[in-house]
Amino acid sequence: MFYELYLVYQFIIKFFKEVFLPPYEGKEIMRQCYQVGYRSLALISLTGFITGIVFTKQSRPSLAEFGATSWLPSLVGIALLRTLAPLLTALISAGKVGSSIGAELGSMKVTEQIDAMEVSATNPFKFLVVSRVLATTITIPILTFYTALVGLLGSFVNVAMFEETSFSGFISSSLESITFLDIIASTIKAILFGFTIGMVGCYQGFNSSKGTEGVGKAANSSVVIGMFLVFIEEVLATQITFLFRT
Amino acid sequence: MQKNNRIEHPEERERVITIRDLNKSFGDYHVLKGVNLDLYDRENLVVLGKSGTGKSVLIKIISGLLKQDSGTVEVLGKEISLLNERDLQELRIHIGFSFQNSALYDSMTVRENLEFPLVRNRKKLTKKEKDYAVESVLDAVSLGQTINQMPSELSGGQRKRIGIARTLILQPKIMLYDEPTAGLDPITCLEINGLINEVQERYHTSSIIITHDLTCAKQTGDRITMLLDGQFNKVGTFEEVFNTEDERVKSFYEYNFIE
Ligand SMILES: Nc1ncnc2c1ncn2[C@@H]1O[C@H](COP(=O)(O)OP(=O)(O)OP(=O)(O)O)[C@@H](O)[C@H]1O
Ligand SMILES: [Mg+2]
Numbered sequence A: 001m002f003y004e005l006y007l008v009y010q011f012i013i014k015f016f017k018e019v020f021l022p023p024y025e026g027k028e029i030m031r032q033c034y035q036v037g038y039r040s041l042a043l044i045s046l047t048g049f050i051t052g053i054v055f056t057k058q059s060r061p062s063l064a065e066f067g068a069t070s071w072l073p074s075l076v077g078i079a080l081l082r083t084l085a086p087l088l089t090a091l092i093s094a095g096k097v098g099s100s101i102g103a104e105l106g107s108m109k110v111t112e113q114i115d116a117m118e119v120s121a122t123n124p125f126k127f128l129v130v131s132r133v134l135a136t137t138i139t140i141p142i143l144t145f146y147t148a149l150v151g152l153l154g155s156f157v158n159v160a161m162f163e164e165t166s167f168s169g170f171i172s173s174s175l176e177s178i179t180f181l182d183i184i185a186s187t188i189k190a191i192l193f194g195f196t197i198g199m200v201g202c203y204q205g206f207n208s209s210k211g212t213e214g215v216g217k218a219a220n221s222s223v224v225i226g227m228f229l230v231f232i233e234e235v236l237a238t239q240i241t242f243l244f245r246t
Numbered sequence B: 001m002q003k004n005n006r007i008e009h010p011e012e013r014e015r016v017i018t019i020r021d022l023n024k025s026f027g028d029y030h031v032l033k034g035v036n037l038d039l040y041d042r043e044n045l046v047v048l049g050k051s052g053t054g055k056s057v058l059i060k061i062i063s064g065l066l067k068q069d070s071g072t073v074e075v076l077g078k079e080i081s082l083l084n085e086r087d088l089q090e091l092r093i094h095i096g097f098s099f100q101n102s103a104l105y106d107s108m109t110v111r112e113n114l115e116f117p118l119v120r121n122r123k124k125l126t127k128k129e130k131d132y133a134v135e136s137v138l139d140a141v142s143l144g145q146t147i148n149q150m151p152s153e154l155s156g157g158q159r160k161r162i163g164i165a166r167t168l169i170l171q172p173k174i175m176l177y178d179e180p181t182a183g184l185d186p187i188t189c190l191e192i193n194g195l196i197n198e199v200q201e202r203y204h205t206s207s208i209i210i211t212h213d214l215t216c217a218k219q220t221g222d223r224i225t226m227l228l229d230g231q232f233n234k235v236g237t238f239e240e241v242f243n244t245e246d247e248r249v250k251s252f253y254e255y256n257f258i259e
Helices: A002-020 A024-067 A069-110 A114-118 A122-164 A167-176 A180-206 A212-245 B055-064 B085-092 B111-119 B128-141 B156-168 B188-204 B214-220 B238-242 B247-258
Strands: B015-026 B029-040 B045-050 B071-073 B095-098 B175-177 B206-211 B225-227
Touching: A002 A122, A002 A180, A024 A069, A024 A122, A069 A114, A069 A122, A069 A167, A069 A180, A069 A212, A114 A122, A114 B095, A114 B156, A122 A167, A122 A180, A180 A212, B015 B055, B015 B206, B029 B045, B029 B055, B029 B206, B045 B214, B055 B071, B055 B175, B055 B206, B095 B156, B111 B128, B111 B156, B128 B156, B128 B188, B156 B188, B175 B188, B188 B206, B188 B214, B206 B214, B225 B238, B225 B247, B238 B247
Parallel strands: B045 B206, B045 B225, B095 B175, B175 B206
Antiparallel strands: B015 B029, B015 B071
């Protein structure tokens, strides 16, 4: 257990060592970013949109009790940006992207493709791990804001069914109570989530055990551990931003 | 059946690999127990041995994929365990490693597989030079028609050949073949054996060929040796190695023909 933690620690240290050293794998990073976005875009759009609708619908009665339905846009805006969008995006990416990184690297490990890279004088850690972790770290924050946007769209659809409102009016009132701190906090959180998901998938895949069941295990634990860590980080991040707010 | 133009006295040539007193254990299991081995310039050295005796471990140590516990492994005049990351990469360009299961990158086409070592290590090549290099190694393994296929579309024998082609593209001085004929039908085996000899002549490589296939050993080996209980027995011709009273060698020989 402690030895495992030590190995994880070493893996992370190695990442930070390699990421700054040339040669930079620009092309591979771009390719991976595209993969990450491509894999999760459809599911994220759907989930974000539905969450927007449902959350608005559910919140309406409680706000109506206080005659405060006009707060709805800003409530939704805050909830989406602070928590829902980062968390949804991270969980979906952990499922779609984390598992496929785990499975892909796992099968490359098992079939000696990683060894083959190493002996053809390519640093497989850099080519495979660094590029994937950077890709998730860059792409997941972008996807997070995209999710927030799609969520707002869903929310607008619901609001428009009940009230006379223009889209621009809705957007501006939902963004009204969002502070700079919210945006910074969410961005940092999303970066952390992205890093975590990429790291977990790569670590599991890179250290997958021999045999085909090793690949399945790598994919599976990438998702489970990835989601678990995302939740823990979410709790910690909420505590920390709370300190900043007060 | 014997190899044509077998090299008679490779010992008189320059040494390209020198292994002395090499030890390697995994946990309690002592796999290599004080191994000594020499590989001479442009010879084919066949390493025989039962499954699990540490043949793959040996060549993985030679290529720096595994680290030895003790002993020295000198490749092209450099001690492997003392090299830093960059020097090791430099040296690896001269070592071709053909994997037991080919280890083709299955997300890439044959062309991309072959180009990969070039793109990574010879950044200045033009597209034309790369194409030429790819075509010439494909020609060497006579698989020109597969250039745009994915590895999953190839047969086992074809995968082996493409794997060998991929290691040839950097024109290595040393070739390490891990079970080149394992899992192939007898005719394809003969083709692969022929290819190994062709590579030796065309690319002037010094090779270690790991196998438990005696036909392969006979047809490709200039010298032959056998890994038994973590050490090499006599190194010599096929007859010299098998003309022995050692029960372990005899049973290996007989088992091969029962199969
Ligand atoms: N990375 C490793 N970790 C732990 N044990 C290993 C490792 N690599 C090899 N071994 C052990 O070392 C022994 C020798 O393995 P090796 O792969 O060299 O056998 P081999 O002679 O190539 O056999 P085969 O003909 O089946 O390929 C095996 O018992 C294996 O369990
Ligand atoms: Mg082996």
